[in-house]
Amino acid sequence: MILRRLTTALRKQDWFTVVIETLIVVFGVFIGLQVNNWNAARVERNSEQVLLLRLQEETRSLLDTQKEELARHSPRIGLAKDANSVMFSLAPSRPLTNDECWALLVSHWIPSPTEELSSLDELISSGRFDLISNPSVKSALRDYAVVQERSRAARSEAVNELFRLHVRYPDAIWLEVGGAEDAGYVSPSAGRDDKGLVWRYNCDIDQIRGNKGLLSEYSDNIARLESFLDRYEHRIAVLTVLDAELTKELGPSGSRRESDAAP
Numbered sequence: 001m002i003l004r005r006l007t008t009a010l011r012k013q014d015w016f017t018v019v020i021e022t023l024i025v026v027f028g029v030f031i032g033l034q035v036n037n038w039n040a041a042r043v044e045r046n047s048e049q050v051l052l053l054r055l056q057e058e059t060r061s062l063l064d065t066q067k068e069e070l071a072r073h074s075p076r077i078g079l080a081k082d083a084n085s086v087m088f089s090l091a092p093s094r095p096l097t098n099d100e101c102w103a104l105l106v107s108h109w110i111p112s113p114t115e116e117l118s119s120l121d122e123l124i125s126s127g128r129f130d131l132i133s134n135p136s137v138k139s140a141l142r143d144y145a146v147v148q149e150r151s152r153a154a155r156s157e158a159v160n161e162l163f164r165l166h167v168r169y170p171d172a173i174w175l176e177v178g179g180a181e182d183a184g185y186v187s188p189s190a191g192r193d194d195k196g197l198v199w200r201y202n203c204d205i206d207q208i209r210g211n212k213g214l215l216s217e218y219s220d221n222i223a224r225l226e227s228f229l230d231r232y233e234h235r236i237a238v239l240t241v242l243d244a245e246l247t248k249e250l251g252p253s254g255s256r257r258e259s260d261a262a263p
Contacts, residue, residue, distance in 0.1 A: 048131050054119045055141075056246040063239045065114045070232040073111075077229060079103035080222050087218070089209050101203035105173050107221035108162040110155065110228045115148055115235060134249045140242040147238050151231045158224045163217035172207035172214055176200050 083100040085091035096104065120141055123129050132138045166173040177199055208214060 048133060051119060051123070051131060052137070052246060052250055055117070055137075056243070056250060058117050058119055059239055059243050059246060062114065062117060063236065063243060066232055066236050066239065069113060070229065070236065073225075073232075074229060076103045076106070077222070077226060080107065080225075086205065087208050088215060093205055093209060095205055096203045096208075098201075101173075101201050104203060104208075104218065105166050105175075105201050107218055107225060108164050110159055110162065110224060112155070113151070113228075113232065113235075115151060117144065117148075120145060134245070136245045137242070137249055140238070140245045144235075144238045144242055147231075147234050151235065154227065154231060158228060161220075162224065163221055165214060165218060165221070166201075168217065169207070169211065169214045172204050172211060174202050176202060 079099050080103050083096055083104065086094055086096070087104075123131065123141075124145065129138070129141075132141065166175055
């Protein structure tokens with residue numbers, strides 16, 4: 001209808017009507033574009049809100065998991081240090097305790113830590129990192145991405161040449177299978193097979209003291225284990241900052257302030 005009136009006005013050379021009708025068309029197009037932009041912005045804000053809530057949930061869950069794993073692995077360092085003076089002949093010889101023997105035998109064990117933030121990985125892989133509008137949250141996410149990448153690279157290098165001491169020095173440290181009633185130490189991770197047999201760890205301190213090869217490789221394992229535990233500290237520190245920034249953005253109730261959420 002507008003185009004018909006505009007055509008008629010042009011034919012009659014009614015320039016005032018032409019200008020008015022043209023302005024109506026332009027204004028209508030402008031309003032339509034603005035409505036589309038508002039709708040797109042609202043959808044993006046809603047998407048960001050959902051993403052931030054997911055990030056907050058995953059961050060808190062991962063933070064708890066990291067603390068649990070650190071608490072589980074940290075005692076190995078303490079046990080190793082307790083045995084060092086005896087193993088390195090800095091103190092009178094004595095048998096290693098059950099726990100010290102276990103820590104020595106598994107000194108090579110550097111398991112894969114739980115460190116993934118699925119939502120962050122999705123943001124990076126999809127190229128939608130700019131969906132996050134809060135600069136402090138973005139900075140904290142970038143920091144964790146860097147720490148995570150460095151952690152993965154460091155672990156890959158650390159496990160490259162770990163020494164399984166019970167395989168390399170079986171006269172000093174060894175595993176054996178026995179029944180539940182047998183003497184010896186049952187390791188914390190030992191399991192029973194279908195016949196009720198139990199894996200046991202044994203350490204001969206006389207074979208350990210003065211064994212330069214074993215002690216050198218043991219020291220290398222412990223240094224890598226300490227670095228492994230330090231990376232837990234780094235991840236926990238960065239995740240704590242990220243959790244705090246998400247709490248600031250979403251509020252204590254887990255949702256944005258009304259003024260921020262309004263279109």
